[in-house]
Amino acid sequence: MEFRTSPTAFTQWEGDTLAVGVLQGDPAGWLPLLSARFSLDLPALLEKRRFKSKPGDCLALHLPAHTPSLLVLVGLGEAGSLDGAALRSAAAASAKAAAAAGGALGLALPSEGLDPAAAATAIAEAVRLSLYKDQRFKSEAEPQPLPESVTLLGLPEAAGAGLSAVAATCAGVELARELVAAPPNAVTPQALADTAASIATDFGLELKVLERDDCEALGMGAYLGVAQGSDLPPKFIHLTYRPAGGSSRRLVLIGKGLTFDSGGYNLKTAGSQIEMMKYDMGGSAAVLGAARAIAELKPADVEVHVIVAACENMISGNAIHPGDILTASNGKTIEINNTDAEGRLTLADALVYACNLEPDAVVDLATLTGACVIALGEEIAGLWSVSDTLAAALVDAGQQGGELFWRMPLHAAYKQGLKSPVADLKNTGPRPGGSITAALFLKDFVTPDLPWAHLDIAGTVWSDKGRGLDPAGATGFGVRTLVNWVCLGGPA
Structure with a gap:
């Protein structure tokens, strides 16, 4: 077209x-x-x-x-x-x-x-x-x-100058939609790694895939704790775009990559949409779709790292138990009081890894909490950030792409709900304010003063009936926001 x-x-x-x-x-x-x-x-x-x-x-x-x-x-x-x-x-x-x-x-x-x-x-x-x-x-x-x-x-020809970018951006959205919509027996951790490899091959990006042993060597106990219940090996994906002329900015995009989430021993029950938990990798789909678009658009003066800690959350004799204590790669210990709050555990080690790259800003996207869906519905994603500048830039990038975000509070007092009597923190807090305590949990794994934002896209990644330009099913939400933020040079 x-x-x-x-x-x-x-x-x-x-x-x-x-x-x-x-x-x-x-x-x-x-x-x-x-x-x-x-x-x-x-x-x-x-x-x-x-x-x-x-x-x-x-x-x-x-x-x-x-x-x-x-x-x-x-x-x-x-x-x-x-x-x-x-x-x-x-x-x-x-x-x-x-x-x-x-x-x-x-x-x-x-x-x-x-x-x-x-x-x-x-x-x-x-x-x-x-x-x-x-x-x-x-x-x-x-x-x-x-x-x-x-x-x-009725539009001047000069207004069409930006239309050349539409194909790349839309191809990224369509890739994200295809990843989210595919069944979990098709999109596995290995399949996500294969997708990253295809992007790297097609557009000349760098790719590193850490296997289980590599992750163990880095002390990624939180991520591997989630992965240990599945027969499918985890894949920690690190895809890098470097502009030909060098760069003065380094950005990291992290996507939650749970290719299927059974809930673990806190098993999702009837009415919990367990059959839809193929879309729990919507964050990884968004960052891979954005990587595909960014690689084609080739923005100057910005280096982009895309990270996905891909795995399944399953039940087996090897799966984590409620009550287990895991140690993340920054040394923090985590008491597992709910195995269905697994995404934040994988993101914890991904955030530590990202911060070690010494970036100018980090943004993570995740289908993290049902609480965010209750708060904001299915058309608005939640945004938490330690940086006013970064938050404003992401909201603006979203508006330009037709994606809506609402900034939520990182209310420090709610951190009390994550206190554990036996570890540094628990992986879930009380039910009220659940999306806020989830963001506060993630904040513990981010370098202080580093511009960081967490985007909870749980409500927006899927549409049962379709809305606007999104058909029924996977929406590819987040791709346009990330592409706009990276390519338009938004401040960190």
Whole structure:
């Protein structure tokens, strides 16, 4: 699918399909122009079809005697509420309605008050990602017609300068979606390592995979404690992008890599979505997807390290028990009071390893707590950080990519809930504020004063029904935020 911008007015578009965004009240007067072009009384027709120009309204009109032969109208709501999110939703709805026609699609969405280049990127990403369909595990794939080209009408050609990055970013999101959506017998710790190897080979990155013995030598008792219950060996993945001209910044991205989480001896029970715990590696999918995009985009002056402590959390005669004490690679001892709070244990050793790289900033992503889902729902991820500057940069990068974050407190008093009578700390605190105590647990494994942020994406990594540009299933959440933060030179 090829994207371009064009100052051509939608009244002059001669392609196969024309999709037009309509604001409530039609303040720009677009409906009379469309009525004249297609010899229609559109206001009367829209009233008959109960099209109110509300967000989510979509109407496809087949006009075989005209060119374009398909007209798609998409509601945008009130003019004052038009923003990047509204553009993305409208572009996604337009693309889905127009996809079956194939051919050339002209897309006209009002973007007054928005940066033209940012608007173009938002629209193009929404079109491509909304048409993604994963059919890898079906015996018979369904036909999937796509537009051959998409022209963003009414935007200056200069606004299309950033469109060259859309393909790389979307490819990263699609990789993350495929990793998360795949079953746990397909995406294993070895499969994640193989994915990292493919990225390294295709784009010239450096790859180091630490085996169990290597991790033992580094004292990674927390990570290996989780991994010891599975027959599948753990894989500690370290993928590195170095720009050709050297760099003045070093960033580390860490993704939680539990390819399946049974809960261990604190077994997940009926109603706990144990069958969905294939997506507990959503953080690793996000950082690998971001690595794939970053490697293709080749940002200058920034070195990026991607780390995944991949393993399974299973039950066996070798699995950790509730009550066990593990020692992390920084010497901290951890009493296990819940084997289903395993992700923070793998992240603990990953954070210590990352800090030893002496980076300028560290960001970890994890499907860490159900408590975050209760607090923020399925469209907003939680963000904890010791750095105001880093937190602001990540929120801004997320907004640019259509991903929402809400900064949560690192309330020091809640650390009391992690006190253990027999070890340095427990791996879980009390039920209230569970996402906060999880972040406070991780903070114990980060070098003091190092800019660090923890992103809990438990609610956003999967959508049962689909939303906006995300189809039902894996969303690839986090990739666009990371790519924007790294490639746009956001401060640490």
